[in-house]
């Protein structure tokens with residue numbers, strides 16, 4: 001299949017269908033309502049389920065119920081909506097259900113604004129709901145990558161029986177770009193009979209299944225949390241994804257940036273290179289697990305004087321960059337959180353302000 | 359010797375944690391009998407609430423999901439939408455359904471979701487120690503209304519069966535009780551009817567139960583039954599409030 005021009009939000013909806021996910025529950029919110037509008041038309045065409053819930057609170061539990069009986073299911077929302085879903089996300093994580101969430105982040109806190117933002121980094125990677133849990137978080141930098149990540153998210157959610165979140169910003173949702181959908185077929189989960197409440201009659205094993213999160217016994221809850229931790233540790237071993245840019249140069253500064261912000265940084269790096277000033281970038285594609293080792297290694301390279309986290313937030317990812325660099329180099333933050341995106345010139349000026357030898 | 363009383367297959371061979379005189383146990387048994395009689399154990403999914411019945415799944419022998427407080431109707435919606443062939447019921451208390459989960463139950467009922475709700479109204483938050491619920495009667499003393507429910511301050515108790523019956527979407531809504539054997543026979547018929555409507559893909563169905571909580575009411579089981587009959591039944595009358603046809 002060739003390339004077609006599509007708006008990010010619609011491409012995300014189509015990608016889920018191509019990934020074999022025919023169940024979608026959502027509540028409208030800018031800047032991603034086009035996904036619901038698109039799927040309200042597309043799901044009936046493919047025999048799928050589309051339901052507009054009464055709130056994001058309810059949507060969170062519609063996902064729980066559907067995933068709990070072993071069906072592929074997903075939702076899309078934006079920041080305030082994800083806050084409301086966070087209760088369900090905690091329960092879904094605890095009950096180990098594979099659900100895919102797409103958060104097209106807008107500015108916050110509170111109602112904030114509807115322009116692009118990366119201010120939900122903490123919420124996505126460090127929790128948001130209660131308890132010790134993690135989502136596997138992926139951050140696309142283009143519409144094509146959003147499509148690929150949505151398609152990859154379902155098998156990953158099923159592999160780990162854990163919710164996966166695609167963290168996009170408003171620009172990824174609103175922008176039109178050429179996209180190509182691979183015809184790669186994604187297999188259905190095979191192990192769901194071991195845990196899903198899909199009705200005893202449909203299973204060979206004559207035992208009932210329970211989907212729950214209550215462990216009143218201290219030893220059992222400890223065991224449950226240890227099992228979850230083992231899963232998150234395994235993600236750290238097996239699922240870290242990142243892209244490098246100009247990393248083989250003799251860079252004086254290392255940029256860490258993701259999503260839309262990383263595209264601006266690429267232009268800035270090219271512009272600086274033209275002036276004879278080398279900088280490199282690591283672009284995390286997974287925010288949890290975070291590319292700790294690659295950043296540490298790159299930051300330790302001779303000649304690297306500074307590590308700078310560029311973000312559309314007031315400095316959230318920079319904390320993960322600091323823990324990656326472990327004090328080996330000075331770590332700085334530069335960003336904006338009102339909805340404006342720093343220009344390449346602004347990035348260049350910021351980089352130069354942090355580097356002494358020019 | 360012939361056995362005239364046996365445990366339904368859908369009911370687990372387990373003593374429950376419910377207090378003596380609590381109506382949860384009787385309602386569980388009726389549910390299990392209906393599920394056996396309809397032959398649907400292998401395709402039933404129950405949803406346990408947050409409340410005294412949080413461990414309800416320990417007392418049944420079919421698939422179960424455990425809800426967050428008040429969210430069972432949204433979970434049931436999710437299950438029925440993706441697997442309409444499954445038989446789904448939520449089992450909820452009055453704090454769970456009429457307070458924190460009011461939005462979820464009203465919208466599920468209004469969409470006409472094809473599942474069944476068993477609603478146990480004992481006028482208090484049993485599990486957390488008998489606090490006031492939206493269903494607490496006027497003047498009734500609870501741990502958070504020590505002077506009795508003051509309706510000037512917190513309004514009148516919510517009549518869920520009547521409230522949901524006011525929706526325009528077709529549904530089966532009834533209020534029953536298990537306080538006396540004569541009521542139990544009718545209550546079981548109502549549960550069966552509710553499940554039948556679901557099985558036929560007809561409508562949302564809800565059976566409210568006027569129930570007891572002797573422990574938090576500070577009464578013996580016998581006193582609790584008497585109190586419920588004298589005080590609850592006049593305010594929460596029994597009967598069918600809505601039929602889908």
Ligand SMILES: Cc1ncc(C[n+]2csc(CCOP(=O)(O)OP(=O)(O)O)c2C)c(N)n1
Pocket residue numbers: 408409410411427450451452453454455478480482483484485486491
């Ligand atoms: C979000 C949330 N808030 C509060 C609680 C605490 N809590 C547990 S059970 C309960 C009340 C349950 O009362 P009801 O639904 O009437 O059921 P009963 O125990 O009387 O059967 C509350 C408030 C909770 N578990 N979760």
Ligand code: SF4
Pocket residue numbers: 375376377379380381382410480484485570571572573574
């Ligand atoms: S506290 Fe009340 S509702 Fe809970 S089990 Fe005891 S009697 Fe029943």
